[in-house]
Amino acid sequence: MRKLVLFFGLVTAGFIIACEDQIGSSQAESNGEEYLIFGTFHGHCLPCENTMYKVTRTDLTFDDMSLFPGLTYQFSKDGQLSTTDFNNSIQLLDLLPSAIKEADKEVYGCPDCADQGGYYLEFIQHGEIKRVILDTSDTEDQSEDMVNFKDAMSVIIQIIGA
DSSP, X not given: OHHHHHHHHHHHHHHHHHHHOOOOSOOOOBTTBOEXXXXXXXXXXXXXXXXXXXXXXXXXXXXXXXXXXXOSOOXXXXXXXXHHHHHHHHHHHHHOOHHHHTOSSSEESOTTTTSOOEEEEEEEETTEEEEEEEESSOOTTSOHHHHHHHHHHHHHHHHHHO
Protein backbone atom coordinates (compact mmCIF):
# COMPACT_ATOMS: atom_id res chain seq x y z
CA MET A 1 0.00 0.00 0.00
CA ARG A 2 2.86 2.39 0.89
CA LYS A 3 4.48 1.94 -2.52
CA LEU A 4 1.14 2.53 -4.21
CA VAL A 5 0.68 5.83 -2.34
CA LEU A 6 4.25 6.86 -3.20
CA PHE A 7 3.67 5.95 -6.86
CA PHE A 8 0.53 8.11 -7.07
CA GLY A 9 2.37 10.96 -5.33
CA LEU A 10 5.14 10.67 -7.92
CA VAL A 11 2.71 10.68 -10.83
CA THR A 12 0.92 13.72 -9.41
CA ALA A 13 4.16 15.62 -8.81
CA GLY A 14 5.38 14.73 -12.31
CA PHE A 15 2.14 15.95 -13.84
CA ILE A 16 2.34 19.26 -11.97
CA ILE A 17 5.96 19.83 -12.96
CA ALA A 18 5.31 18.86 -16.59
CA CYS A 19 2.42 21.27 -16.85
CA GLU A 20 4.26 24.15 -15.23
CA ASP A 21 7.61 23.76 -16.95
CA GLN A 22 7.55 22.68 -20.58
CA ILE A 23 11.04 21.45 -21.36
CA GLY A 24 11.53 22.19 -25.03
CA SER A 25 15.19 21.39 -25.54
CA SER A 26 17.15 18.35 -24.58
CA GLN A 27 19.95 18.58 -22.07
CA ALA A 28 23.56 18.65 -23.19
CA GLU A 29 25.40 15.37 -23.26
CA SER A 30 28.74 14.36 -21.78
CA ASN A 31 30.65 11.78 -23.82
CA GLY A 32 27.39 11.10 -25.66
CA GLU A 33 25.59 10.46 -22.37
CA GLU A 34 23.09 12.68 -20.63
CA TYR A 35 22.89 12.00 -16.91
CA LEU A 36 21.55 13.16 -13.59
CA ILE A 37 23.19 12.40 -10.26
CA PHE A 38 20.74 12.88 -7.40
CA GLY A 39 20.40 11.94 -3.78
CA THR A 40 20.21 13.04 -0.20
CA PHE A 41 23.02 13.77 2.20
CA HIS A 42 23.60 14.38 5.88
CA GLY A 43 26.89 15.95 6.87
CA HIS A 44 26.61 16.22 10.66
CA CYS A 45 27.49 12.60 11.34
CA LEU A 46 30.63 10.53 11.01
CA PRO A 47 30.49 8.25 9.24
CA CYS A 48 27.37 9.22 7.36
CA GLU A 49 25.54 6.93 4.99
CA ASN A 50 24.77 9.01 1.92
CA THR A 51 23.51 7.44 -1.29
CA MET A 52 23.75 9.11 -4.67
CA TYR A 53 22.04 7.72 -7.74
CA LYS A 54 23.11 8.21 -11.34
CA VAL A 55 20.46 7.85 -14.00
CA THR A 56 21.24 7.88 -17.71
CA ARG A 57 19.05 7.00 -20.68
CA THR A 58 20.22 3.39 -20.35
CA ASP A 59 20.64 2.55 -16.64
CA LEU A 60 20.46 3.51 -12.99
CA THR A 61 23.38 2.94 -10.62
CA PHE A 62 24.11 4.02 -7.06
CA ASP A 63 27.09 4.93 -4.91
CA ASP A 64 27.11 4.67 -1.11
CA MET A 65 29.55 7.14 0.36
CA SER A 66 30.43 8.04 3.89
CA LEU A 67 31.24 11.72 3.41
CA PHE A 68 29.54 14.49 1.47
CA PRO A 69 30.31 16.00 -0.86
CA GLY A 70 31.74 12.98 -2.58
CA LEU A 71 32.67 14.50 -5.88
CA THR A 72 34.44 11.31 -6.95
CA TYR A 73 31.76 8.66 -7.15
CA GLN A 74 32.08 4.91 -7.48
CA PHE A 75 29.15 4.15 -9.77
CA SER A 76 29.46 0.65 -11.16
CA LYS A 77 27.40 -2.10 -12.73
CA ASP A 78 27.56 -3.84 -9.33
CA GLY A 79 25.47 -0.94 -8.08
CA GLN A 80 22.90 -1.27 -10.86
CA LEU A 81 19.30 -1.16 -9.68
CA SER A 82 16.16 -2.88 -10.97
CA THR A 83 14.28 -2.08 -14.15
CA THR A 84 11.36 -0.77 -12.09
CA ASP A 85 13.66 1.60 -10.19
CA PHE A 86 15.20 2.72 -13.50
CA ASN A 87 11.76 3.39 -15.02
CA ASN A 88 10.82 5.53 -12.01
CA SER A 89 14.14 7.42 -12.01
CA ILE A 90 14.42 8.11 -15.75
CA GLN A 91 11.49 10.51 -15.35
CA LEU A 92 13.76 12.88 -13.43
CA LEU A 93 15.87 13.49 -16.56
CA ASP A 94 12.77 14.72 -18.38
CA LEU A 95 11.27 16.57 -15.41
CA LEU A 96 14.39 18.57 -14.47
CA PRO A 97 12.95 22.11 -14.61
CA SER A 98 14.64 25.10 -16.19
CA ALA A 99 14.61 26.76 -12.75
CA ILE A 100 17.24 24.19 -11.75
CA LYS A 101 18.98 23.82 -15.12
CA GLU A 102 19.48 27.58 -15.37
CA ALA A 103 19.96 28.20 -11.63
CA ASP A 104 22.12 31.24 -10.95
CA LYS A 105 23.57 29.83 -7.74
CA GLU A 106 24.61 26.45 -6.42
CA VAL A 107 22.99 26.36 -2.96
CA TYR A 108 19.34 27.10 -2.14
CA GLY A 109 18.25 27.50 1.46
CA CYS A 110 20.59 26.27 4.16
CA PRO A 111 21.02 22.54 3.50
CA ASP A 112 21.97 20.52 6.56
CA CYS A 113 22.36 23.63 8.76
CA ALA A 114 19.99 22.16 11.34
CA ASP A 115 21.03 18.53 10.71
CA GLN A 116 18.07 18.13 8.34
CA GLY A 117 20.19 17.03 5.37
CA GLY A 118 19.84 18.23 1.83
CA TYR A 119 19.31 17.21 -1.79
CA TYR A 120 22.21 17.05 -4.25
CA LEU A 121 21.87 17.30 -8.03
CA GLU A 122 24.54 17.13 -10.72
CA PHE A 123 24.04 17.22 -14.49
CA ILE A 124 25.47 18.62 -17.71
CA GLN A 125 24.18 22.00 -18.89
CA HIS A 126 25.65 23.78 -21.93
CA GLY A 127 28.58 21.35 -21.94
CA GLU A 128 29.57 22.00 -18.32
CA ILE A 129 28.96 20.09 -15.11
CA LYS A 130 26.41 21.87 -12.97
CA ARG A 131 25.75 21.13 -9.29
CA VAL A 132 22.75 22.32 -7.28
CA ILE A 133 22.18 21.69 -3.58
CA LEU A 134 18.70 22.18 -2.14
CA ASP A 135 17.54 22.52 1.44
CA THR A 136 15.03 19.84 2.43
CA SER A 137 12.77 22.66 3.66
CA ASP A 138 10.93 24.81 1.14
CA THR A 139 12.77 28.13 1.35
CA GLU A 140 12.03 31.55 -0.14
CA ASP A 141 14.81 31.24 -2.71
CA GLN A 142 13.40 27.99 -4.12
CA SER A 143 10.96 28.51 -6.97
CA GLU A 144 7.73 26.55 -7.16
CA ASP A 145 9.25 24.41 -9.94
CA MET A 146 12.24 23.61 -7.71
CA VAL A 147 9.97 22.61 -4.84
CA ASN A 148 7.81 20.43 -7.12
CA PHE A 149 10.89 18.71 -8.56
CA LYS A 150 12.34 18.23 -5.09
CA ASP A 151 9.06 16.58 -4.01
CA ALA A 152 9.08 14.25 -7.03
CA MET A 153 12.74 13.39 -6.44
CA SER A 154 12.02 12.66 -2.77
CA VAL A 155 9.29 10.19 -3.74
CA ILE A 156 11.60 8.44 -6.21
CA ILE A 157 14.40 8.22 -3.62
CA GLN A 158 11.93 6.67 -1.16
CA ILE A 159 10.77 4.13 -3.75
CA ILE A 160 14.20 3.03 -4.94
CA GLY A 161 15.74 3.14 -1.48
CA ALA A 162 13.01 1.00 0.11
